[in-house]
Amino acid sequence: MQPFQPFDKSYASWAKLLLVFHLWAAVVESIDPITPKGGHSPQVTSHSFEKPPNSPCHYSSIGFETPWSTDHMIELSKSFARNPSTKMYTPAGNAQEHGCLLHLSTQNGAEMWGAVERGSFLGMDPHYCGLSRVPMRLTEKKWDDSSNAAAFVGTTVMEESDNDSGDDDAVMMPMTLEFDCPYSFFANDLVEMPQECTVQLAAFAHEIAVFDRLEDYKKHCQEVKARGDMAFADRSFFWTAIFHDDEEEEDSDKRPPRSNAIMTGHVVQSEVKLNEQTGEYFYWALVETVGGRLDVVIHPHLIDRHGESPPRVGCILQGHFWLSGRLVDLHEKFCK
Secondary structure, three states, rough: OOOOOOOOOOHHHHHHHHHHHHHHHOOOOOOOOOOOOOOOOOOOOOHHHOOOOOOOOOOOOOOOOOOOOOHHHHHHHHHHOOOOEEEEEEOOHHHHHHHHEEEEEEOOOOOEEEEEEEOOOEEEEEEOOOOOOOOEEEEEEEEEEEEEEEEEEEOOOOHHHHOOOOOOOOOOOOEEEEEEEEOHHHHHHHHHOEEEEEEEEEEEEEEEEEEHHHHHHHHHHHHHHOOOOOOOOOOOEEOOOOOOOHHHHHOOOOOOOEEEEEEEEEEEHHHHEEOOOOOOOEEEEEEEEOEEEEEEEEEEHHHOOOOOOOOOOOOEEEEHHHEEEEHHHHHHHOOO
């Protein structure tokens, strides 16, 4: 088994390139391309999308096709908007004035979200809709003008039942995290801070390690400690932003993706999922960690390349993840 590396540099570089997707606007029928508020159209070349086709990204982690060129991104955006299964919602009540949401769902939870404002298509965001339900107290929302996207920062709210996992060694405690929201363009205006709500959290795997038994994981931790490295508890969660200094935060070129986490947990449910829109498979697992249960989605390539076993009930799963969250109450309110 390959040792787990919390920060994979090759993936970190690709994660930065993914930000281009949020800046790029595709013309969909009569929809005009967006111009960022800075007044300059994004300059995207084919080099921006260089990555091997079998490598995972957030789109392909749930079976959607990944854009590998500018033209391909435009075609995928058009297909998304034209798809007869794509629904339109107008949370503010007036699509012409306030814009609308585009939502493509699948039978097995894979989703694609988009937004249109005043005729401009703002881009596509993947999400996985699963069984996770995490009570949270949101304390901050962060808006990025360049990508027209918001992220939320908050802390999980523990309930008495959370401490009754059936594992005498389990220590359940609140966790602080930041997550992106697939319909953040509207949620940013509709959600006041602070806010207590239920969040469905999906964790998209960047790097993964699977241990068949708890004993195997404990043995791995002993080996890690013997090397002088840090070992994580079998239920642990770390918001990766805490590992970076203030200088990196001030320098946009050095700033790491903030909606990321290092997590270890117990798999309580698992399944191989099929995205019927594309015919591609992916792995899903409901993972219990220190602050609650999260839906974890994994590109098969991450399992295959290191010879890992697919996640199954009872195993220990550890990895580095991007976090996407749906505000359950708000979603049920305007997505009808």
